[in-house]
Amino acid sequence: MRRASLYAKERTYMKANKSFIEAVFHGTFFACGMLSIAFVLGITTYLVWTGIPAIAEVGVVDFFLGRVWNPSSDQFGILPFILTSVYGTLGALALGLPLGLFTALYLSKYARPNAKRVISSAVALLAGIPSVVYGLVGMIVLVPMVQLAFGLSSGATLLAAIVVLTIMILPYIVNVSSTALEAVPRDYEEGSLALGATKTETYFKVSLHAARSGVAAAIIQGVGRALGEAMAIIMVAGNVANMPHFFTSVRFLTTAIVSEMSYASYGSLHRQALFSIGLVLFAFIVLVNVILNVIARRREQ
Amino acid sequence: MNSFEIDRLNLWYGSHQALRDVSIDIPEHQVTALIGPSGCGKSTFLKTLNRMQDLVEGVRIEGRVLFYGKDIYAPKVDVTTLRSQVGMVFQKANPFPMSIYDNVAYGPRIHGIRNREALDALVEESLKDAALWDEVKDRLKKSALGLSGGQQQRLCIARALAVKPEVLLLDESTSALDPMSTGQIEELVGELKQDYTVIMVTHNMQQAVRVSDCAAFFLLGDLVEFSPTDALFNNPKDQRTADYVSGRFG
Numbered sequence: 001m002r003r004a005s006l007y008a009k010e011r012t013y014m015k016a017n018k019s020f021i022e023a024v025f026h027g028t029f030f031a032c033g034m035l036s037i038a039f040v041l042g043i044t045t046y047l048v049w050t051g052i053p054a055i056a057e058v059g060v061v062d063f064f065l066g067r068v069w070n071p072s073s074d075q076f077g078i079l080p081f082i083l084t085s086v087y088g089t090l091g092a093l094a095l096g097l098p099l100g101l102f103t104a105l106y107l108s109k110y111a112r113p114n115a116k117r118v119i120s121s122a123v124a125l126l127a128g129i130p131s132v133v134y135g136l137v138g139m140i141v142l143v144p145m146v147q148l149a150f151g152l153s154s155g156a157t158l159l160a161a162i163v164v165l166t167i168m169i170l171p172y173i174v175n176v177s178s179t180a181l182e183a184v185p186r187d188y189e190e191g192s193l194a195l196g197a198t199k200t201e202t203y204f205k206v207s208l209h210a211a212r213s214g215v216a217a218a219i220i221q222g223v224g225r226a227l228g229e230a231m232a233i234i235m236v237a238g239n240v241a242n243m244p245h246f247f248t249s250v251r252f253l254t255t256a257i258v259s260e261m262s263y264a265s266y267g268s269l270h271r272q273a274l275f276s277i278g279l280v281l282f283a284f285i286v287l288v289n290v291i292l293n294v295i296a297r298r299r300e301q
Numbered sequence: 302m303n304s305f306e307i308d309r310l311n312l313w314y315g316s317h318q319a320l321r322d323v324s325i326d327i328p329e330h331q332v333t334a335l336i337g338p339s340g341c342g343k344s345t346f347l348k349t350l351n352r353m354q355d356l357v358e359g360v361r362i363e364g365r366v367l368f369y370g371k372d373i374y375a376p377k378v379d380v381t382t383l384r385s386q387v388g389m390v391f392q393k394a395n396p397f398p399m400s401i402y403d404n405v406a407y408g409p410r411i412h413g414i415r416n417r418e419a420l421d422a423l424v425e426e427s428l429k430d431a432a433l434w435d436e437v438k439d440r441l442k443k444s445a446l447g448l449s450g451g452q453q454q455r456l457c458i459a460r461a462l463a464v465k466p467e468v469l470l471l472d473e474s475t476s477a478l479d480p481m482s483t484g485q486i487e488e489l490v491g492e493l494k495q496d497y498t499v500i501m502v503t504h505n506m507q508q509a510v511r512v513s514d515c516a517a518f519f520l521l522g523d524l525v526e527f528s529p530t531d532a533l534f535n536n537p538k539d540q541r542t543a544d545y546v547s548g549r550f551g
Binding site: 185 | 351353356380381382383384385388389391393395396397398399407408411412457460461464
């Protein structure tokens, strides 16, 4: 009798102890989760806080539509950067999307297991290469090639940047779209083949159509990646604040910040304008992610 | 006239022989039912007729399959032409994730019809032939995936009819449907045989009796018996057929 009640006591004691540990862990996990939100909110607040003053001082129109960026004469027009980022991203997409989709089609529909394994690991490796290495190789190999091929005084141009960005977004497009293509039910493809369609017709008209939300997600990921890239393209794009053209040196939103932050003096309008560029870039990325979420949600339905 | 004349057809999946010396002449404008227990080779046989077997890895086929006198396994045969003449409806309804209209127009578009009016007419005709037009004519632009199972299967029939085949292969096409939808499709098959040769695999012996003119009984890769449906069910020549149709195994 005594013994039984002793056990009972011990048991309740254990239980209290357990639920205390549970509560500690629960709290820790919760805090970690909150931390991410805090980071996002913190960064957003900081960017808005630091980004607004320069835009207000320069004027919305002059800031966004000004064609000249010349801090020494207090000209802070970022239209060249915006357009360069947009053109660069679209250009990379125009090259990378077909290339990536064809690779994805090959991997998901045609490739034998061995070829697939080799290509998949190459693509995975491509995703893992640090961007500074892309920049390095681009600078040493690609830039001279562009210079030679088009007879330019310098090959460090928007074109070179687009090529580098294309290679950098390729793994994202390949991975996301080949996953989507592999998920297309075999039934659809057999239905098409049984109607007398060739394999190629089937893959383009049925499989890609069925995988279109996955392809859209791939595009958005590529866009996000290309917009945010700085290190690789600063090394191949010449980094001059020109209005964008394929064969001129250009500066992106990202590279504008990277290249000038170190010598923009504290408290100056110049430094504040760089923060404003950061805010613009951030707004672009948020927009891209919102679109991605909308697509993902539509896909779930 | 025969749609298909098949002479000593043998088929192997790797080292497993799935069809053994199958010889059979399939008459045109009739409904031929292929019956037999699971794994007897009836679906395998059906898929040799439009060469969907080509898609199976490691398949080997010997023998001769003549489609209106032409050997469909001859080296120069264009599989896409063959498949546009020998349409197929699968066990599970597989409409494309597109609109009803685009599903039916898919085949004609693949085969080069671009003219809007021609497509419209073809879509309407095919849906009418598949007894689906009245149910969907007001929502042709809506997704085909919103249709019921039976409607989806009739849409697949319409999709196959839209490429103007000579033969329609049905691979247990009612096995996933409710009795009402099954009845509709059986009725439809009865009407289709005026214009098409229908060859159907079915698990359901009552269905074979209700719908077919001829029936072929397969067992373990052999064609045991091929007769008019009445004769096969009421007066089988082979003891194995008799055992199967009387429900002694299967």
